[in-house]
Structures are given as C-alpha cells and as structure tokens.
Amino acid sequence: MAARTLYEKIWEAHTVREGPGQPTLIYIDRHLIHEGTSPQAFAGLKAAGRKVRQPQLTFAVMDHSVSTKNRLLPVLDADALGQFEALARNCEEHGVHLFDMHSKNQGIVHIIGPELGITQPGQTIVCGDSHTSTHGAFGALAFGIGTSEIEHVLATQCLTQFKSKTMKIEIRGKRPRGVTAKDFILAVIGKIGIAGGTGYVFEYTGEAVRGLSMEGRMTMCNMTIEGGARAGMVSPDETTFAYLEGRPFVPRGRDFQVAVDHWRSLATDPGAKFDDSLVLNANELAPMVTWGTNPGMVTQVTDRVPDPASFNDPVDREAATRALVYMGLKAGTPIEDISVDRVFIGSCTNSRIEDLRAAAKVVAGKHVSKDLKQALVVPGSRRVKVEAETEGLDKIFREAGFEWRDAGCSMCIGMNDDVLPSGERSASTSNRNFEGRQGKGGRTHLVSPMMAAAAAIEGHFVDIRDWKNADGAE
C-alpha cells in the first residue's frame, strides 16, 4: 500500500459513504458539547422529533460561563443559569454523560477530554468550539463545528466533510531554554498568517515537536485554528501512549496493549506525501508576544512594535494601523517596555499542569508588581487544580500575589465575570487577542505561561531567557 499520512488513515477508517460529486460522510467517534453552543442543537433535534443516535459517544461539560469563584453560591447571571439548566435537562433527556459544574472532573472541554482519556489516537472528535483542534495532539482528527453540525452529529453520529489538503510543519532541532510550544505555534502563525492554513490540516513533526510533552503538543494543536487550518495533528508515539495509560476512559491491561499496537500503526508512513510543507528551526525561535488584534500580529520579545509603514501590502498596513490604535501602542516601542495591568494564566491553550508548574517556578519567592491590578491563575480543570494543590503550586501563586481560582474558560472569553476592563492591557496565556475578546475595549497580548508569569512580577514584558528559573530544554 502507498505511504499514507495520519490524516489519510483516519479519514479512510471513518468513511461511511462516498458518492461522486458529494462530500464524504464520516463517522464521529467522540462528540464533546458544552453549554454555550449546544442548546439550539437540542432544540432543533426536538423540533424534528429526532433522538441522539449514540448518547454514549457524546460527553458534556459546563465550562464557558461557569464562575471560577465559589461555585456553591447561586448563579446570579440568569442567562448563564438558563444555559446550565438547558444542558443538564438535555443531557438527562437524551442520556448524555454530563460533567456539571460540581463534578470533580469538570473543566474546560479541551482539557478534560484528554485528561480523562476520552480523547484517543485515531479518533474523529468534534465539538462546537473552534479549539477542538487541541485533541489532534493525540493523533486524532479533531475540529470545531457550528451548532447546525452539532445537531447533525447528535442525530446521525456522522458529518458530511470535504477532504482537506495536508501541510507538514516541521520544527527542526532542539527547543531552546525559555521557548515553549506556545512560542512555536505563535511563530508558525506569524509566518503563515491567520488565514495561511485555510483548507488544510496540519501535521506537526520534527525533533522539537517530538520532544514536546503531550501538554506542549496540545498547546500547538489548540492554536492551529488561529492559523486558519481545520485541524492540527501529531503522529502518536511513546509520549502519547505513556500519557494515556491508566486514564479513566482508556482501555486497560491487555486491551491497552492491543490499543497501543493499533495506535502505533496510525503514525504517518515514511515517504507519505503532503500537499505543502513548512520548516522552522527551533534555534531561531524566541519567546513571542502579540502586539496587535489577531494572533498573526506577533513578534519576538526582543523586537519592537512594528511600524505599519513597514508592511508592503496596503491591506496589512491598514490593519496594522487600526490594530495599533486599538491596542494603544506606538510603532517602534520595544516590546519589553509595554506594561500590563492584568495577567491571566489559564484557557484551553495553557492551563494544564505543566503550564502551571512552569509559571510557578518563575514566580516562586517573588511578588507580582505593585502596579498590577490583578494576576489570575485559572486551572484548566478540577483535576489539574487538585494536582497543582498537591504539589503546593497554589501556595506559591498565592504568596506571589496571584488569585487561585476554580476551573473554567474564564478570562479567555470573559463569559463569566472574569473580564478585562476597557482600556486595560493583559498578558494572557490564552489564544485570541481579537478586539474585545477578553472584555470590550480590553487589550490582549498573547504569551507563554512563563512569559506571563514574568510579566506579572515585573509589570511589563521581559525576556524570560534572561531568568535563571526559566525551564525548558537546552
């Protein structure tokens, strides 16, 4: 058989029906839902008199609008309460497993899927959330869908799909100290632009990617959508299998070995053809900071805010001009001179245990700048929270002046009351710096957890590579 990519193998294994001139009907192995985008899908299902075809393949969680403060208090936001009640009712009615806001397994949907082992190599995974691309880190085909498609999956456990093109993104060499998976993906997006991946599925490869933990791979795949691609993937390997072993929904004992043998066979074959490719050298990469209003407006921490006049394309020039006005930044300002009002460590991009460990190491024994209005750590899940507390990370953060919160999407999207006020500037480990994303008029700079932690201490961006306690490979 001809050499195939991971994407092609999964695609072929999930093809239910192909017809000439029609998109392919593919089977969906895992459907993740949350309170934000699912109520209208269930309503549609009900109106049409349809049922959930495979409730045991659907998993629900409350994450977008949940409070990260005391969750035992009544929900005061009537609209959010309406969403929670609708999700609970819909799950009950259709026999869908729900991790509600009080479950010890609750957390951001893209954190809990992998950590519970619901996410596995070779699966097709969808969710009404664009950051579903996260799960591709396991060698799954995972992508975000709209509410109509949620309804479609609920009713049929399938989706009609057009096959994507594939792009191999190779990061050669070893990851430098102080440079993280977040910096890798921001560098990729900076290179290709936020629409550079439209129509593609990315596969990340190369020594630096292979050297990443599952947490790091998830960070890269998570932000793949910010480069416009449908999905990001990493071929499964020993790192993947070691992460999965023993997780609640993962096969055990002999079944695990059978599973691993199958998963191993999914990796892209040597010599498999991609439609396109991109190569980056890890030793040329540095900590990244976004300066504009989309994730492609990004530069290295040692650089300056670019001059819009330096862009050749008039469209880019105008977009940069508009972005600088919104961000309240002057061209030519060194990135390290930009001061921040708030720091947010959290989101489905960077709120896993490894992220919290890296940030804690930076702030240990120090205190946040007196000019800072707020420094927030929001673990991605309650399991991450417990794990961090067992390691004493909560204490380190608290002593450094951070607030330690309960799990949820929080200030990444600001659907609960964790909002970036208008005109204020944040260093955020989240994934989007769009206008108003963290709060109307808020100004977001995307960075890695270590960079956010260091910015909290100094009150402005600093090059984490200058700090002794920046961990990472040599």
Next chain:
Amino acid sequence: MEPFIKHTGLVGPLDRVNVDTDQMVPKQFLKFLTREGYGRVLFYDWRYLPGEKPNPEFVLNQPRYKGASVLLARANFGCGSSREHAPWAILDYGFRAILAPSYADIFYNNCFKNGILPVTLSNEQMDELFKRAEKEGYRLTVDLEQQVVTDDSGLRYSFEIDPFRRDCLLRGLDDIGLTLVHDQHISNFENKNLKHPVMYDAVDVKFHKHPNPQHN
C-alpha cells in the same frame, strides 16, 4: 431552511480584512437559547456607542445602507470562533449573500446551514465592487442558479461553488434528512466498528449516568 436561488438587494460594504466572529457577535450574546434575534447585536461593539446608541462612524449605520441585504467583505471573513451565532446574526440583520475574496473555514460551512450564500470573488473584483458601492443605492443581483453576480450597469462576475453545496442551497435541503437517507450505511459502519475493542471499548459504562454528580 429558506432556499437561495437568486437575490437582488442593496449593497452594504464592510471594508476590513480578517473580520472575526467575536466582532459579529460578542461573547455576552452567546448565552441565549434560541437561534433568532441576533440581528440587533450584529457587529455590536463597532455598531453601538454606550447605551446602545448607533455609532455614526460605523459604515453600516449610514442611512444609505439601511435595508442592505448583500454584504461586501474582505479576506478571511468570519475567522476565529465557531459560533454559529455569527451567521444567525448576519441573516437576522437582513443579509442573504456575502461577497468576499476568502472566508474562514468554519464560518463558511455555517453560512450554508443557514441559507446564506457566501460568494468568493477575486481581490480585483472585490475592489471594483467596493468602488461601485460608493454610489448611493447600489444594488447587486446574486444568482446562484447561473453562478453570476450582476448589476444594472453591465457588471457580470461569474463565481465557482461546490456543486453539492449549491444544490443544497438551491433546494433549501435539510442536511440531517439528507444524511439519514444513508441510515443503512451508518448502521453497517456501526455494526462493523462499534464493537472494535480499540476504538470503542474505552467508553467505560461505570462512568455513565451516575446519580450523584460529585462522584462522576
């Protein structure tokens, strides 16, 4: 879903690249349980000043664009979040067709599920349309059957579209109904694969429907 065959309407221009779905429907409006009523909040932060007063600076607030139903946009329209609230708002506001050089993937898909036709034209063609739209009352006809965009001064741009998507839109087909025609294929696939120990045994029934959420 309302079929889209041919539509003639007033043109509204939105001359910005990379308009993301957060701008179309900001987060605070993602908490409702219905698909209707989002037209009022479309482009909320650009469109309104505090107190929900229309911002005269925002182009679509100009009286001459009131009632616009054909939206001119720029590259990578609809990037970011998968929220279908974005096309719901566009439709509810009154737009039936969007003309742009490119779209973000998920948004593009979502348009077809809601009877909105996203037409892809070249940058040069879009430049020309933006120029022509400076004339007050400029109208375009978007004909999906013929796959052409025309105005009454002889402009005629043909466009490409996937034939399957075109057919679904022309007939206003229900996607789910269409898939369920192949129910036997789905059942066959499930019979063959759902018992596959590697792919599916991982769903641990012990975790299913536990009465006490604290023990999930």
